[in-house]
Amino acid sequence: MSLLEDFVFVLFSSPTTLLGAVALLLVLHVVSSSFTSQKTGKEPPGPRPLPLxxxxxxxxxxxxxxxxxxxSKEYGSVFTVYFGTNKVVVLAGYKxxxxxxxxxxxEFGxxxxxxxxxxxxxxxxxxxANGESWKEMRRxxxxxxxxxxxxxxxxxDKILEECRHLVQMLEEHKGKPFDTARPAxxxxxxxxxxxxxGSRFEYNDPRFKDMVRRVNENIRIAGSAPIQLYNMFPRLASWIKNRRLILENTEMTMRDVKDLVNHLQESLNPHICRGLVDCFLIRKQKEEDSRVLNSHYNEGNLMFTVTNLFGAGTDTTAATLRWxxxxxxxYxxxxxxxxEELSRVVGCRQVRVDDRKNLPYIDAVIHETxxxxxxxxLAIPHKTSQDITFQGYFIKKGTTVVPLLTSVLYDESEWETPNTFNPSHFLDKEGKFIRREAFMPFSAGRRVCLGEGLxxxxxxxxxxxxxxxxxxxPPPGVSEEELDLxxxxxxTLSPSTHKLCAVSRQ
Known part of the structure; x- marks a missing residue:
C-alpha cells in the first residue's frame, strides 16, 4: 500500500467519514493561508508543502x-518540512x-x-515534559x-551480578539458535x-516479562506510520488501533508500577533509601509535611519518572547490545x-570497568557499534523556547526542531568511512583509543540522556x-553475508528479528 493509500485509508475508514471529509474541506483555506502568511525574517528553505x-x-x-x-543534501543543514500542518525545522550534520x-x-532546549x-x-x-516540573524531575x-x-x-557490582544471570540464560540454549531480544x-x-x-526481578517473573514486553511494543509502535499520521492529525485519527494499543499498554504498566510503589510504601523507612522510589516517597512526604505549595513531588511525576527510566533504561541499551x-x-x-585482546589483557578473570583503559580495541568496537x-x-524532537536567528535563518518560538542525529553519526565530513563498520574510527595509528567529537548517540545539551554514564x-x-x-x-545454514543489518x-532502531548461536568458549 502506498503512502497516499495509507493516508486515505486512515482518513476515510473512520465512522465519521463524511463529517471528517467536510471538516477537511472547511479548514483547507485556513491551512493554506498559514503557509503563505507574512514571515518575520528569512526562514529556513525546504520543499514546497501542500495544503493540509x-x-x-x-x-x-x-x-x-x-x-x-x-x-538535507538539497536544502542544506537547516531546512523546513511540514509534517501535515506541523512546521518542523530539521538540523543536519555535526557542526x-x-x-x-x-x-x-x-533556545533549543x-x-x-x-x-x-x-x-x-x-x-x-x-x-x-517542560518547565519547572521537568527541571526538578531531571535534577x-x-x-x-x-x-x-x-x-x-x-x-x-549490580551489572556484574546481572552478567551472571545473563550468561546462565544463554548457556541454557546450548549453542543452538536463539533470539537475542529477550535476554538483552x-x-x-x-x-x-x-x-x-531497590531489587532486581527474576527472568521468569510474569509481571516483569509483561512490563518489558509492553515497553518494547510501545516503542516499536510509536515509530509506525499510523502513529506518525496520528501525530499529524490527532483529531482525525484518534481512533486508530495502534494508538489504542499504546494507551492500553501504558495503563496496564501504570497499574503494575503503582502496585510495586505501594508495596515499597508499606515498608518505607524514612532513614534508608532502597532505590529511587523510596527517595521520591520520602521527599514527597517531607514536602507534604512542610505544606509546600504546588510541589512537583506528586503521584503523576513519580509514576511517569519511573516508567520513563524503565523504558529508556531497557530499550536503548538492550538494542545497542543486540547490535x-x-x-x-x-564480522x-x-x-x-x-x-584476542580480552584473552591477552584480562584472561579468565572477571572484566572490571577499570580494564577499559587497557582494552582500546574493544572500547573502539563498542563506540563504533x-x-x-x-x-x-531523530533524537526526541525539541522545541524553540524563544525566537532565534540561527545560521542566518529566523526560527519562531515554539517551532518543532528535529536534531537529525543520524546525520551526525554518519557525517561524511567527520567520519572516514561513515557507512562501514570500522572500529578504526576510534583508534589512532598506535592503536590507542581516541574520542571523536561527532560521536553523539546520547544527543547533547540540556536534553542529553541522563543515563549516559550508566x-x-x-x-x-x-x-x-x-x-x-x-x-x-549465525545459525547453521546461514552465512555471515546473509545476516540482515x-x-x-x-x-528507536533495534535490529530486525534474528537469531544467533552463542557457542561456549570454555
Whole structure:
C-alpha cells in the first residue's frame, strides 16, 4: 500500500467519514493561508508543502530519517518540512547540531511533546515534559542515579551480578539458535529496576516479562506510520488501533508500577533509601509535611519518572547490545580481535570497568557499534523556547526542531568511512583509543540522556562478559553475508528479528 493509500485509508475508514471529509474541506483555506502568511525574517528553505498534507507525500513515515537526510543534501543543514500542518525545522550534520544543542542550549532546549506522548504522560515525568516540573524531575533523577552508583563501584557490582544471570540464560540454549531480544532486554531492564525499586526481578517473573514486553511494543509502535499520521492529525485519527494499543499498554504498566510503589510504601523507612522510589516517597512526604505549595513531588511525576527510566533504561541499551552481538557474528574477523585482546589483557578473570583503559580495541568496537546502530536517528524532537536567528535563518518560538542525529553519526565530513563498520574510527595509528567529537548517540545539551554514564558501563561490562564466554555465530545454514543489518521499524532502531548461536568458549 502506498503512502497516499495509507493516508486515505486512515482518513476515510473512520465512522465519521463524511463529517471528517467536510471538516477537511472547511479548514483547507485556513491551512493554506498559514503557509503563505507574512514571515518575520528569512526562514529556513525546504520543499514546497501542500495544503493540509504538508510534505507528507514526500516522507517515508516508517523511516523518516532517511528522507530527511536526502532532503538535507538539497536544502542544506537547516531546512523546513511540514509534517501535515506541523512546521518542523530539521538540523543536519555535526557542526549544526552541536551549535544548536550546545552553543544555543537554552533556545533549543524545550521538548516538543507529540500528541501520542502527551496522551501517555500528560506532561509528567522527564522525557516528555517542560518547565519547572521537568527541571526538578531531571535534577532529582540525575542526583538519585548518582547516589545509587551511576559511574561508581556499586553500579558496577549490580551489572556484574546481572552478567551472571545473563550468561546462565544463554548457556541454557546450548549453542543452538536463539533470539537475542529477550535476554538483552531482561538484563538491561534489571539494572534500572534495581536502581529504581531497590531489587532486581527474576527472568521468569510474569509481571516483569509483561512490563518489558509492553515497553518494547510501545516503542516499536510509536515509530509506525499510523502513529506518525496520528501525530499529524490527532483529531482525525484518534481512533486508530495502534494508538489504542499504546494507551492500553501504558495503563496496564501504570497499574503494575503503582502496585510495586505501594508495596515499597508499606515498608518505607524514612532513614534508608532502597532505590529511587523510596527517595521520591520520602521527599514527597517531607514536602507534604512542610505544606509546600504546588510541589512537583506528586503521584503523576513519580509514576511517569519511573516508567520513563524503565523504558529508556531497557530499550536503548538492550538494542545497542543486540547490535553489538549481531556485528560480531556478521564480522568474525573483528570478533577474533576482540577476543584476542580480552584473552591477552584480562584472561579468565572477571572484566572490571577499570580494564577499559587497557582494552582500546574493544572500547573502539563498542563506540563504533553505537555509531552504526544509530539508535535514535531523530533524537526526541525539541522545541524553540524563544525566537532565534540561527545560521542566518529566523526560527519562531515554539517551532518543532528535529536534531537529525543520524546525520551526525554518519557525517561524511567527520567520519572516514561513515557507512562501514570500522572500529578504526576510534583508534589512532598506535592503536590507542581516541574520542571523536561527532560521536553523539546520547544527543547533547540540556536534553542529553541522563543515563549516559550508566549505559556506557552496562554496554562495556555486558559486551565483554558475553564475548569472554561465547563465540557468536549465525545459525547453521546461514552465512555471515546473509545476516540482515536492516533495522526494525520503531521509535528507536533495534535490529530486525534474528537469531544467533552463542557457542561456549570454555
Amino acid at each position: 498534507l504538508g510534505n507528507l507525500l514526500q516522507l517515508d513515515l516508517k523511516r523518516p530519517y532517511k528522507t530527511l537526510c536526502e532532503l 549544526t547540531v552541536k551549535e544548536a544543542l550546545v552553543s544555543n542550549a537554552e 524545550d521538548r516538543d511533546i507529540t500528541p501520542i506522548f502527551y496522551d501517555m504522560s500528560q506532561g509528567h515525568g522527564i522525557l516528555f 532529582f533523577a540525575l542526583t538519585t542515579l548518582k547516589d545509587f552508583g551511576m559511574g561508581k563501584r556499586v553500579a558496577e 532486554n531482561y538484563a538491561t531492564s534489571n539494572i534500572i529496576s534495581s536502581i529504581v525499586y 553489538g552481538l549481531l556485528f560480531m557474528a556478521k 568474525p574477523h573483528i570478533q577474533d580481535q576482540v577476543q 553505537q555509531r552504526m546502530a544509530n539508535i535514535a536517528p 549505559a556506557k558501563m552496562e554496554l562495556f561490562l555486558f559486551f565483554t562478559c558475553l564475548l569472554q564466554r561465547f563465540r557468536f555465530t 536492516t533495522p526494525a521499524v520503531g521509535f
